[in-house]
Amino acid sequence: MADDPILTPLKPGLFARNRETLLRTLIPICVVVGLILLWQFIISVNGIPQYILPGPLAVANSLYNDWGTLWPALWVTTQITLQALALALIGGVGIAIFLVQSKWIETAFYPITVILQVTPIVAIAPLILIYAPTTQVALLICAFLVAFFPILSNMVQGLKSVDHNLLNLFDLYGASRWQTLLYLKLPSSLPYFMTGLRIGGGLALIAAVVAEFAAGSAGAGSGLAFRLLESQYRLNIPRLFAALILLSVLGVVIFMITSFIAWAFLHRWHESSLKREN
Amino acid sequence: MTTSQAPLMPAPGDSRKRPLVVMRSVSKMFSSGTLALSDMSLTVEGGEFVSLLGPSGCGKSTALRIIAGLGDVSAGTIDWPSSRINSKGLPEGDISFVFQEPTLMPWQTVFGNVHLPLKLRGVSKTAARDEIMETLATVGLQDFADAYPRELSGGMKMRVSIARALVTKPKLLLMDEPFAALDEITRQKLNDDVLRLWHETGITVIFVTHSVFESAYLSNRIVVMKARPGRVHADFPLKTSMSRDAHYRTSEEYRQACEKVSNMLLEAIGGEEH
Ligand SMILES: Nc1ncnc2c1ncn2[C@@H]1O[C@H](COP(=O)(O)OP(=O)(O)O)[C@@H](O)[C@H]1O
Numbered sequence: 346m347a348d349d350p351i352l353t354p355l356k357p358g359l360f361a362r363n364r365e366t367l368l369r370t371l372i373p374i375c376v377v378v379g380l381i382l383l384w385q386f387i388i389s390v391n392g393i394p395q396y397i398l399p400g401p402l403a404v405a406n407s408l409y410n411d412w413g414t415l416w417p418a419l420w421v422t423t424q425i426t427l428q429a430l431a432l433a434l435i436g437g438v439g440i441a442i443f444l445v446q447s448k449w450i451e452t453a454f455y456p457i458t459v460i461l462q463v464t465p466i467v468a469i470a471p472l473i474l475i476y477a478p479t480t481q482v483a484l485l486i487c488a489f490l491v492a493f494f495p496i497l498s499n500m501v502q503g504l505k506s507v508d509h510n511l512l513n514l515f516d517l518y519g520a521s522r523w524q525t526l527l528y529l530k531l532p533s534s535l536p537y538f539m540t541g542l543r544i545g546g547g548l549a550l551i552a553a554v555v556a557e558f559a560a561g562s563a564g565a566g567s568g569l570a571f572r573l574l575e576s577q578y579r580l581n582i583p584r585l586f587a588a589l590i591l592l593s594v595l596g597v598v599i600f601m602i603t604s605f606i607a608w609a610f611l612h613r614w615h616e617s618s619l620k621r622e623n
Numbered sequence: 624m625t626t627s628q629a630p631l632m633p634a635p636g637d638s639r640k641r642p643l644v645v646m647r648s649v650s651k652m653f654s655s656g657t658l659a660l661s662d663m664s665l666t667v668e669g670g671e672f673v674s675l676l677g678p679s680g681c682g683k684s685t686a687l688r689i690i691a692g693l694g695d696v697s698a699g700t701i702d703w704p705s706s707r708i709n710s711k712g713l714p715e716g717d718i719s720f721v722f723q724e725p726t727l728m729p730w731q732t733v734f735g736n737v738h739l740p741l742k743l744r745g746v747s748k749t750a751a752r753d754e755i756m757e758t759l760a761t762v763g764l765q766d767f768a769d770a771y772p773r774e775l776s777g778g779m780k781m782r783v784s785i786a787r788a789l790v791t792k793p794k795l796l797l798m799d800e801p802f803a804a805l806d807e808i809t810r811q812k813l814n815d816d817v818l819r820l821w822h823e824t825g826i827t828v829i830f831v832t833h834s835v836f837e838s839a840y841l842s843n844r845i846v847v848m849k850a851r852p853g854r855v856h857a858d859f860p861l862k863t864s865m866s867r868d869a870h871y872r873t874s875e876e877y878r879q880a881c882e883k884v885s886n887m888l889l890e891a892i893g894g895e896e897h
């Protein structure tokens with residue numbers, strides 16, 4: 346076993362790196378598991394009733410038993426969030442490109458987007474509910490409005506922070522407006538776009554939930570937020586926790602997907618994806 | 624092509640004697656009110672290696688940018704007697720620019736960066752491949768075609784920038800303090816590379832620098848500029864019988880050239896209160 350591959354000079358480094366990755370995954374998992382155990386322990390020792398604070402077992406039970414109700418709600422919320430995010434991406438990038446075409450266009454239209462941004466969405470949700478044909482559409486509009494702004498403002502900043510000399514170079518080689526946009530402005534604002542995507546993804550979910558709270562309507566097409574409220578009215582606290590956990594999981598998954606997209610597009614060239622060696 | 628037509632065609636040597644670009648009484652006033660250039664005239668022949676030397680802020684970059692068509696003149700004209708002119712009055716595809724910073728697109732590989740000028744003309748990657756690889760070879764980067772700029776050293780990035788400028792086979796190469804940010808050894812190496820490329824291609828170079836030594840080493844003509852407002856203070860050829868290499872750097876001839884250039888520069892700065 347003297348030439349066991351693990352003993353060759355190259356392997357220890359590889360092994361050490363793998364061990365670090367392993368630890369990076371294991372430690373957070375251990376912490377979460379530990380907290381859940383602690384939670385169950387406190388509930389059992391103090392005999393806290395379920396309608397005040399259910400234990401993790403009760404929540405898991407509810408997650409399993411109420412899956413038939415929770416799953417469609419999760420699906421509805423996921424759909425609204427993703428559709429809103431998609432619309433916000435198209436709208437945000439499109440309008441950002443439009444805004445940076447000239448100083449005057451920006452002067453004229455940017456304030457409107459800022460007003461939309463600073464107005465609390467809960468405050469206009471009732472209005473949107475009146476004008477939108479269905480509650481679903483209203484929720485979609487709310488989530489869109491919230492996710493849209495960070496994407497827009499990041500894109501505007503990205504499109505405007507193009508290296509000045511690269512712009513000169515494109516001029517020198519007689520590049521058309523379209524070529525400059527396609528080959529220079531869009532790629533160089535990609536890091537800004539990815540920041541907008543990550544923020545917008547998180548906000549779309551939050552807005553979808555908040556808007557549903559404001560809408561407060563029942564029906565076949567209701568999302569997780571409604572199920573959460575409903576559980577509260579019925580004092581079904583384990584189910585409330587189950588809905589809450591599903592929302593967190595959805596948020597984490599959206600975060601992971603958007604982070605992965607950012608990494609996939611940027612890691613080969615952008616500094617933000619560079620791992621510092623020291 | 625018959626032999627009787629031959630005398631009508633300019634011999635390769637002749638193109639070096641024809642003016643490539645003529646600046647006539649060019650002035651440039653920025654909207655801030657700064658008069659960056661005042662009544663500056665300069666004629667550059669094909670094949671020359673001209674250094675534009677002067678104190679910082681004397682308008683070297685402004686002059687270079689105006690020649691490249693990046694920014695209008697406030698008065699005066701720029702003519703291109705030996706080039707075909709496009710609608711903007713610029714010789715299409717005849718000029719290349721190398722900035723002080725490498726100015727590469729970080730999201731593109733070395734190959735992609737050098738491809739850029741051809742891509743903007745509609746030449747595809749596959750069609751341009753041979754030309755790009757050939758140009759990369761002239762700056763010694765053929766093995767780094769697939770590297771991203773962040774993986775390269777400062778000197779290598781500058782070589783990519785030079786390759787990008789050369790890939791269109793321009794007549795005129797404008798360089799704005801291209802090596803000012805590099806360490807001395809890298810800088811000398813790149814100076815030798817530029818000289819070699821100049822010899823091999825017969826390209827015309829206008830080289831902005833604030834280094835007396837660099838200008839004396841590289842150029843066969845030096846234009847010293849004076850500041851506030853920017854204008855030509857002295858314009859003289861720099862002839863040497865020696866080939867410019869490591870040996871020349873330590874020669875008496877080079878020392879004298881440096882001294883001459885240095886005196887001219889001091890003269891140009893003289894009269895200013897600092
Ligand atoms: N875009 C600009 N707007 C206003 N003033 C400028 C601009 N660019 C350069 N200047 C001014 O013009 C003068 C010459 O600048 P520049 O050509 O960059 O000098 P150099 O390259 O010789 O250091 C300086 O006084 C500088 O401040």
Ligand SMILES: [Mg+2]
Pocket residue numbers: 683684685799
């Ligand atoms: Mg300058």
